[in-house]
Amino acid sequence: MAQTLLSVSNLKVSFKTDDAYFIAVDNVSFDIQHGEVVGLVGESGCGKSVSALSLLRLIPSPPGNIEKGNVLFKGNDLMTAGIETVRKIRGKEISMIFQEPLSALSPLQRIGQQMVETIQIHQDMPKSRARQMSLEWLGRVKIPDAAEKMHAYPYQLSGGMQQRIMIAMALMMNPDLIIADEPTTALDVTIQSQVFQLIREMKTEHTSILLITHDMGVVWEMCDRVLVMYASRIVEEGRMEDIFSAPSHPYTYSLLKSIPRLSDGKGNRLAVIPGSVPSPENYPSGCRFRDRCSFAFKKCRTEMPELVSVSDSHRAACFIAGKFQ
Numbered sequence: 177m178a179q180t181l182l183s184v185s186n187l188k189v190s191f192k193t194d195d196a197y198f199i200a201v202d203n204v205s206f207d208i209q210h211g212e213v214v215g216l217v218g219e220s221g222c223g224k225s226v227s228a229l230s231l232l233r234l235i236p237s238p239p240g241n242i243e244k245g246n247v248l249f250k251g252n253d254l255m256t257a258g259i260e261t262v263r264k265i266r267g268k269e270i271s272m273i274f275q276e277p278l279s280a281l282s283p284l285q286r287i288g289q290q291m292v293e294t295i296q297i298h299q300d301m302p303k304s305r306a307r308q309m310s311l312e313w314l315g316r317v318k319i320p321d322a323a324e325k326m327h328a329y330p331y332q333l334s335g336g337m338q339q340r341i342m343i344a345m346a347l348m349m350n351p352d353l354i355i356a357d358e359p360t361t362a363l364d365v366t367i368q369s370q371v372f373q374l375i376r377e378m379k380t381e382h383t384s385i386l387l388i389t390h391d392m393g394v395v396w397e398m399c400d401r402v403l404v405m406y407a408s409r410i411v412e413e414g415r416m417e418d419i420f421s422a423p424s425h426p427y428t429y430s431l432l433k434s435i436p437r438l439s440d441g442k443g444n445r446l447a448v449i450p451g452s453v454p455s456p457e458n459y460p461s462g463c464r465f466r467d468r469c470s471f472a473f474k475k476c477r478t479e480m481p482e483l484v485s486v487s488d489s490h491r492a493a494c495f496i497a498g499k500f501q
């Protein structure tokens with residue numbers, strides 16, 4: 177039976193700026209099993225990155241504040257553990273891959289040096305062995321002339337190559353969990369699919385991935401399970417087939433209804449749903465999707481729907497979950 181690797185419960189994160197206070201992540205709970213690839217999707221601003229960063233206590237504070245929540249990872253609650261413990265887990269047991277590789281690579285250090293240092297922070301290994309290991313990983317992520325590239329600075333390499341190096345650095349520590357936040361958005365479509373292919377090949381059986389994306393096509397190709405976020409909350413979660421064949425929240429339904437066909441080659445970014453995403457400073461009462469929902473009725477204006485089971489593996493936060501089509 178699958179074992180839980182990460183268990184997030186009731187995560188709540190707020191921001192306080194000069195003129196506003198708002199909740200960016202509202203009572204988010206989910207689990208990731210060993211070896212599972214979980215997609216986190218939702219429109220811009222719904223709280224995906226803030227959720228991911230909060231798991232590793234990387235939210236800038238102030239203005240951010242993790243108000244409550246537990247994040248159990250291999251027996252540690254990352255929310256209450258000492259920051260040193262969390263730092264050790266970051267990069268070794270949990271690695272992150274970001275949209276912008278230059279934010280993860282140091283501009284002032286040669287590639288080889290960065291890789292060797294990363295290895296040596298986490299493993300007691302002589303420099304020569306760490307260099308050898310770095311070289312092997314550059315080969316695995318198909319960097320041509322790897323020995324030469326070890327001497328390059330990040331800016332001397334293309335975006336696709338930087339991204340592959342970041343992936344090599346994330347994977348070489350053999351992490352239990354990879355958090356990938358829009359890892360390919362900055363890349364062109366061909367390189368994007370190469371990068372995903374690579375992540376799939378490199379992933380071992382026990383590596384889990386939390387994959388944040390706008391692209392339902394990527395979810396379809398990569399994920400076992402999907403979390404759909406809307407306005408700071410998870411509004412639907414289920415196995416891939418649950419979500420794609422029986423979307424049970426009107427938001428997910430609208431997202432999928434208007435996806436261009438997977439074969440048209442134009443990519444499958446989230447469809448545009450009429451109406452605008454409410455901003456966290458003024459979420460409506462009741463269901464936050466109600467003003468854009470063609471199935472909304474009176475209760476949706478006053479009561480917030482909680483997640484309810486649609487099947488063993490599938491939950492949606494709607495009063496008429498799965499019954500509106």
Ligand SMILES: Nc1ncnc2c1ncn2[C@@H]1O[C@H](COP(=O)(O)OP(=O)(O)OP(=O)(O)O)[C@@H](O)[C@H]1O
Pocket residue numbers: 191193200218219220221222223224225226227236239240456
């Ligand atoms: N450092 C910050 N200071 C103030 N507000 C922030 C900060 N970081 C994020 N927010 C706000 O928190 C909310 C959630 O942002 P988040 O970055 O998680 O969205 P997202 O779902 O990742 O969007 P995108 O798809 O555009 O990456 C947004 O309203 C955003 O403006």
Ligand SMILES: [Mg+2]
Pocket residue numbers: 224225226357
């Ligand atoms: Mg984001």
